[in-house]
Amino acid sequence: MRYSWPGAHAAGPSCAIWCRRRRIRASHDDRHRSQSAGHPSWRAGHDPRHPGRPRGDHGVPHRLPAAALLGVGPATARTLISYGLATADQIAATPLPTLQRILGTATGRQLHRVAAGIDPTRVTPGAPPRTFTAEHRFPRDELDPGRQRGALTHLAKRLGARLRAERQACDSLALTVQYADRSTTTRSRTLPEPTAHSPGLRTAAHALYLTLGLQRARVRCLTLRVGDLCDAGSVSRQLTFGLDDDKARRIEAAADRARARFGPGAVRPASTAGMP
Incomplete structure (x- = not known):
């Protein structure tokens, strides 16, 4: 679900808020909202940037670049590409022990979950800020x-x-x-x-x-x-x-x-x- 408020003027700023049951889904939607004009919403099983291309079971586009995944920086992306893991579907299909040998135990486990669209963290309404x-x-x-x-x-x-x-x-x-x-x-x-x-x-x-x-x-x-x-x-x-x-x-x-x-x-x- 996406709520947007266009700027008061044509050149004014706009705001979009992505609402998902999982934080990872909202993060992916927010990262790629500017890829198409008009900031279209992503629906389950549909990628607006590639209408004929299915999405992953958990809402992560199959061909999403590794660098676009939540928590993947430039250095990690280069390491993954050097092993032939350039997209989300390739990372999700890689056995967890292999990813952990490449990136370390904690980072490998986290990336494996992100690529598969698995995020156990839920948004808690009314939770106090962290800082x-x-x-x-x-x-x-x-x-x-x-x-x-x-x-x-x-x-x-x-x-x-x-x-x-x-x-x-x-x-x-x-x-x-x-x-x-x-x-x-x-x-x-x-x-x-x-x-x-x-x-x-x-x-x-x-x-x-x-x-x-x-x-x-x-x-x-x-x-x-x-x-x-x-x-x-x-x-x-x-x-x-x-x-x-x-x-x-x-x-x-x-x-x-x-x-x-x-x-x-x-x-x-x-x-x-x-x-x-």
């Missing part, structure tokens, strides 16, 4: 490390508040820095334990920032991303001695209640004043 992202773009290229760290603090606070509002916790953190010449650098790390605690995210974000060793760098944009999300109710927390951590969490809970009542900017660190 949350927050971005701060400076009004002009920023040289001051203090302001850069202040922006990181603000991003960590925003992500922490969103995680708690969605009842999620994250297990990884990634920082992307964009410079004045539009080049970027990314650093990531796995957290000691899943968390939605803003101070913990802030500490990890500042640690990633320090690993960059920026020396008078002109920073244009900072992007912080939390990943490997899980249900916060299933997360265990390491107990610590002292009352500082519990006090910080109680303050955080009170701040969340204030934001829920008066808006997201009701409570924030003074160093982040004026940031969106």
Whole structure:
């Protein structure tokens, strides 16, 4: 099933969403939707690009090039072609042990399933996203490390508040820095334990920032991303001695209640004043 929204003007952008029971079918349809004018839908047993050519039992075109299969990059495609496996039907007909000897155990198994149109992954309606992202773009290229760290603090606070509002916790953190010449650098790390605690995210974000060793760098944009999300109710927390951590969490809970009542900017660190 395909839903499309043409642009408001003849030269405007258009949008198409492919709906399938299996992710692989939607991915194949989306990859090849621009092959024919008008973005026709593919129906079971029919390939609109080649009306007289049947499709595979699971909806994958027989002669689909190996490079067009989900998860196949240029290097893997070259390897497959060197063994005479240039199309989906040839790969699907190849015994699984042979593919695993060529590509490795995991990659061979995955490709064998993809070529046959087998994908056990189902789309879960209403499932939470796998990552949350927050971005701060400076009004002009920023040289001051203090302001850069202040922006990181603000991003960590925003992500922490969103995680708690969605009842999620994250297990990884990634920082992307964009410079004045539009080049970027990314650093990531796995957290000691899943968390939605803003101070913990802030500490990890500042640690990633320090690993960059920026020396008078002109920073244009900072992007912080939390990943490997899980249900916060299933997360265990390491107990610590002292009352500082519990006090910080109680303050955080009170701040969340204030934001829920008066808006997201009701409570924030003074160093982040004026940031969106």
